[in-house]
Each structure stands twice: as C-alpha cells, then as structure tokens.
Amino acid sequence: MGISRGACLFPEYRTKGKSIMKFAKTLAAIALLGSAGAAQAHFVWLERGAEGPAKVYFGEWADDVREKQDGLLGKVMVAPVVTAADGTVLKASGKGADFVEFAASGKGDVRLAQPIQFKETLVKYGAKAGRTDTQAKLDLELVPTAPGANTFVLHFQGKPLAKTEVTVFGPPKWEKRFWSDENGRIEITTPWPGQYVLEAAHVEEKAGEADGKSYAKIRYVSTLSFNVNK
Incomplete structure (x- = not known):
C-alpha cells in the first residue's frame, strides 16, 4: 500500500519557512529519530x-x-551505495556541512540506495538524479517513458505500482500531488526552469531481520531529481 500525505490533486504554493519553523522541524525530526x-x-x-x-x-x-553531517545526515547516510549509469559503484569524493559528494562523471543517471532501521520499520531510501534511463533498477523507482519525458511510470520491484501518491516539487518552491494510474503512470508539467524533485513511498507489511535486528515492515522512500533548462 502507498503512503498518502493527502488527496489534493491541485497545486499548492509554499514559501520558504522562517528559521524558527526550520528549527522546530529539525527538533521534531531528532525527537522522532529511532522511529x-x-x-x-x-x-x-x-x-x-x-x-x-x-x-x-x-x-x-x-x-x-x-x-x-553532525546531525541526522550523518546518522542516516551510514553506507550509501551510489552507482553510475553503467552500474559502476561511485566513491565519496568529499563532504560539506549538509551533503556528501560522489565522483560521478559523464552523462547518464546516478542512483543511491541506503537502508536504515528505525525501531520496527526498515526504511529503504532510494534516490536518482536524471531522467534518461527508462529501466528501473531501484526497488522503488520512477522512470520516464522516454529519455527526458514528463510522463513517468512508478515501478516497485520491476512492476508498475498503481494507485500510489507521487509528490512533485519544483520552482518556485511549488508542489503538486499525483496518483499513479492503473498502469503506474503519472504525467507532469515543468513550466519553470530549475530543479524538480519527485517523491514516492510504499510500505510492505512484511516482517524480517536485518543486521541482527527484527523489523515488522519495510518502508520504501524514493526520489527522482532533474533540472529543466529553458
């Protein structure tokens, strides 16, 4: 089943939060770390x-x-696997206060996979930069129907995932929620130049064990980011 943040299908305009709001969000996230x-x-x-x-x-x-790095980023990004378009595993080439850099070069999509357990939930983070590859390689992944297309298919373990919420973020700090159709498809528009980020999540009520720790379910959270030049 998918994770819903709401059923709104219309654009929602959001502005940058004030510092106090950001601080409150960080405190809330820290309080929830471990869940x-x-x-x-x-x-x-x-x-x-x-x-x-x-x-x-x-x-x-x-x-x-x-x-x-000295907060949640460092606690979550403990051993990310980052791969180039040809499957080559990329090495970390640097760190900033709020990011980890990987030495990607050339054209093609870059992917990341990072599992981490929060109490009884095993969270599998996935991320992809680029919309060239039309074949899914992550457990949960949005792939374009053609290189550079604005129509995407949400795949879960190689099969289209229907009726699942996908949130599209774009400039100017705008977001819109979509639901994948019966074929796992969504179609978006990119009216502004700049960066776009698409996010989807899916939960399996499937118990298991990882690294000696038991979990009750698996939550997959995946993003796709790309740039639009106009």
Whole structure:
C-alpha cells in the first residue's frame, strides 16, 4: 500500500519557512529519530549538474531543510551505495556541512540506495538524479517513458505500482500531488526552469531481520531529481 500525505490533486504554493519553523522541524525530526516518524518526515535526494559530481542531501527540499553531517545526515547516510549509469559503484569524493559528494562523471543517471532501521520499520531510501534511463533498477523507482519525458511510470520491484501518491516539487518552491494510474503512470508539467524533485513511498507489511535486528515492515522512500533548462 502507498503512503498518502493527502488527496489534493491541485497545486499548492509554499514559501520558504522562517528559521524558527526550520528549527522546530529539525527538533521534531531528532525527537522522532529511532522511529519511522523521521523517515516519513524527511527524504534523500541527489543534486547534480549536467555531467559533474552528485551531492546527496537528507531533509525537506521544499522547505530548504538540509540536515547536517553532525546531525541526522550523518546518522542516516551510514553506507550509501551510489552507482553510475553503467552500474559502476561511485566513491565519496568529499563532504560539506549538509551533503556528501560522489565522483560521478559523464552523462547518464546516478542512483543511491541506503537502508536504515528505525525501531520496527526498515526504511529503504532510494534516490536518482536524471531522467534518461527508462529501466528501473531501484526497488522503488520512477522512470520516464522516454529519455527526458514528463510522463513517468512508478515501478516497485520491476512492476508498475498503481494507485500510489507521487509528490512533485519544483520552482518556485511549488508542489503538486499525483496518483499513479492503473498502469503506474503519472504525467507532469515543468513550466519553470530549475530543479524538480519527485517523491514516492510504499510500505510492505512484511516482517524480517536485518543486521541482527527484527523489523515488522519495510518502508520504501524514493526520489527522482532533474533540472529543466529553458
């Protein structure tokens, strides 16, 4: 089943929150660390230029909340696997106060996978920068129907995932919620130049064990980011 943030299908305009609001969000996230709440509040995304390195962030894109290395970012990004378009595993090439950089080069999509457990929930974060590849490789992934297209199919473990909410964030700090159709498809518009981030989540009520710790369910949180030049 998908995780819903609401049923609104119309644009919602959001402005940057005040510092006190950002501080409150961070405190709330810290309080929830150790539970699935922090995972539900935040997500991982990648930022990348045309052919340069990829930067990993954790937080709230629309609110300009980017967690720090000495805070939640460092606690969540413990062993991310970042791969180039050809499957080559990329090495971390640097760190900033609120990001980890990976030495990507050349064209093609870059992907990240990072599992982490919050109490009884195993959260599997996924992120992709680029909309060139039309084949899904992450457990939960949005793929374009053609390179550079604005129509996407949400895949879960290789199959289209229907009736699942997808949130699209874009400039100027705008967001709109969609639901994938019976074929897992959504179609968006990109009216402004700049960065867009798409987020989707899915939960499996499936118990298991990872690294010696038991969990009751698995939550998949995946993002797709790309830039529009106009």
